[in-house]
Amino acid sequence: MTISPRRPRYPALWAPGGYGRSSVRATRFGVGSTAVTAGVLAAVLAALTLLAGCAMSDPSADGRAVRPDHPRQSPSGQFTAYAEPGPDQNGVETWTVVVRGRAGEEVFRDDYAYSTRHGVLITWLTTEPHQLWVYSGDVAVSYVSPDSTGRWTKTAVSRDEIPSEITDLWKR
Structure with a gap:
């Protein structure tokens, strides 16, 4: 007989590694690593900064x-x-x-x-x-x-x- 770990009532919030904030956040966005999420966020912010800079300095x-x-x-x-x-x-x-x-x-x-x-x-x-x-x-x-x-x-x-x-x- 195989015993499986007990899963929570709300599987969308379950992620391997526990119920911590980072695992919930990573699972919601479908990303397996918060480092990847941080990298994507940094890239988006860099692009927005570049666009804002161009708009302000290019009359x-x-x-x-x-x-x-x-x-x-x-x-x-x-x-x-x-x-x-x-x-x-x-x-x-x-x-x-x-x-x-x-x-x-x-x-x-x-x-x-x-x-x-x-x-x-x-x-x-x-x-x-x-x-x-x-x-x-x-x-x-x-x-x-x-x-x-x-x-x-x-x-x-x-x-x-x-x-x-x-x-x-x-x-x-």
Whole structure:
């Protein structure tokens, strides 16, 4: 005669090894090991973090942001903004802002290389034909435009002076 172990009244909660929390949880999900469950959970969290990071740091989703591989023409069509790769800063890539005229002549080159670690948004203000905005998450906010003589200059602004069009793009 063979004696079988007594099974509980609710077999869905029974798992080899006892009635502990981990065995109940593992059996409910059909997984034989809590290590596998933890691995799957870690992979899902990593994927969600990656997606959230892309959404927050990639304002180019609407096609307006200037990127190294994505120059953008000004609203007037007379100038094009470029984000050229700058020197690495402690292993972090940087971008340098450059504006060129229709013939390809350089009319402005920023003397600062913006770190991409905290995010950089470079975009034209749609309501101004020649106003390029640089929104840096770690440095400051400025815009580049021609002065009354036609010379392109950079003007730093405080956060409360930023047009809502630019802050809305940054928040995306």
